[in-house]
Amino acid sequence: xxxxxxxxxxxxxxxxxxxxxxxxxxxxxxxxxxxxxxxxxxxxxxxxxxxxxxxxxxxxxxxxxxxxxxxxxxxxxxxxxxxxxxxxxxxxxxxxxxxxxxxxxxxxxxxxx
Amino acid sequence: xxxxxxxxxxxxxxxxxxxxxxxxxxxxxxxxxxxxxxxxxxxxxxxxxxxxxxxxxxxxxxxxxxxxxxxxxxxxxxxxxxxxxxxxxxxxxxxxxxxxxxxxxxxxxxxxxxxxxxxxxx
Numbered sequence: 001x002x003x004x005x006x007x008x009x010x011x012x013x014x015x016x017x018x019x020x021x022x023x024x025x026x027x028x029x030x031x032x033x034x035x036x037x038x039x040x041x042x043x044x045x046x047x048x049x050x051x052x053x054x055x056x057x058x059x060x061x062x063x064x065x066x067x068x069x070x071x072x073x074x075x076x077x078x079x080x081x082x083x084x085x086x087x088x089x090x091x092x093x094x095x096x097x098x099x100x101x102x103x104x105x106x107x108x109x110x111x112x113x
Numbered sequence: 114x115x116x117x118x119x120x121x122x123x124x125x126x127x128x129x130x131x132x133x134x135x136x137x138x139x140x141x142x143x144x145x146x147x148x149x150x151x152x153x154x155x156x157x158x159x160x161x162x163x164x165x166x167x168x169x170x171x172x173x174x175x176x177x178x179x180x181x182x183x184x185x186x187x188x189x190x191x192x193x194x195x196x197x198x199x200x201x202x203x204x205x206x207x208x209x210x211x212x213x214x215x216x217x218x219x220x221x222x223x224x225x226x227x228x229x230x231x232x233x234x235x
Contacts, residue, residue, distance in 0.1 A: 036224070042228055043227050043228050044156070044203070044224070087155075101158065103155035104155045106155070
């Protein structure tokens, strides 16, 4: 599975959109982009994933560039409860064991009142 | 709907003691995983189980053993704990992959995590 690069930290004002970038320049054609977040002392939580088209769910939107070498997770109206570490991961949908899944350190998002 | 349940949440051991971390999921997932998380490092896979009755090593298996008792349960055992095993341990299960829709995106394949077990070895 390809490695991803994320900024170590970001800040966002409460109520504003939080845009978290991720670079995955070595992504393969069969690899999806997954986003998770980890609120302090809790287990990581799945947010969203996509292959090549933009995706939206009740939590966030995922924008993937046309060349698929980068993506952006958008939290449209950040709240204090969105303060967490956000992980961007790429993996093949049928990778099976997640053995080579590389988590990295993610982006620590601080939402300020 | 409990999801993934881990026990215990906290444990303090002395060097050389043994213990077992328990994990159970109620989502009928085939795949289950044990990760450890240390400060300044990402999640690292210890062991995984692709299905009931099978287990395999991950990135950092040394000092650990696992047992997939049935489809629901996947336990992690430390036979002789060492201070280097002080960490937060997460169990996870994975939804079986399937593809839906015309966009090519899949609705599953994501990992579901437990709340973690914080282990300190003195």
